[in-house]
Amino acid sequence: MDHQEARQLLETQVEEWRHRSYAELSQEVGRWRRFETTGPSGQHYEGHIQVFWQGGAHGPVKVIGSIDDGGWRTFVPLMTGFTVTPDGSVGGE
Numbered sequence: 001m002d003h004q005e006a007r008q009l010l011e012t013q014v015e016e017w018r019h020r021s022y023a024e025l026s027q028e029v030g031r032w033r034r035f036e037t038t039g040p041s042g043q044h045y046e047g048h049i050q051v052f053w054q055g056g057a058h059g060p061v062k063v064i065g066s067i068d069d070g071g072w073r074t075f076v077p078l079m080t081g082f083t084v085t086p087d088g089s090v091g092g093e
Contacts, residue, residue, distance in 0.1 A: 001045075005039040009045055014081070021088065028051040032048050046069075051063050052064075058086065061083065063082055064080075
């Protein structure tokens with residue numbers, strides 16, 4: 001797996017979620033969203049976005065994205081994420 005390519009593809013997916021409001025993200029808590037994408041190299045990747053409460057309901061929302069190539073990296077995917085507080089502040093991982 002090309003880590004740089006995978007990281008760029010994951011960041012693209014997570015960036016779409018970073019633009020969502022706290023209210024929108026709150027509605028996604030407990031859900032997993034799966035995505036598939038192909039990098040410029042032609043390599044196929046699979047990923048997930050998970051949203052959950054951080055520290056309790058109606059507190060900060062944590063968004064975690066992961067990506068792998070379907071091989072052994074499935075057990076150790078690349079991951080990134082961010083947190084959004086109820087006032088809309090966004091923090092990195």
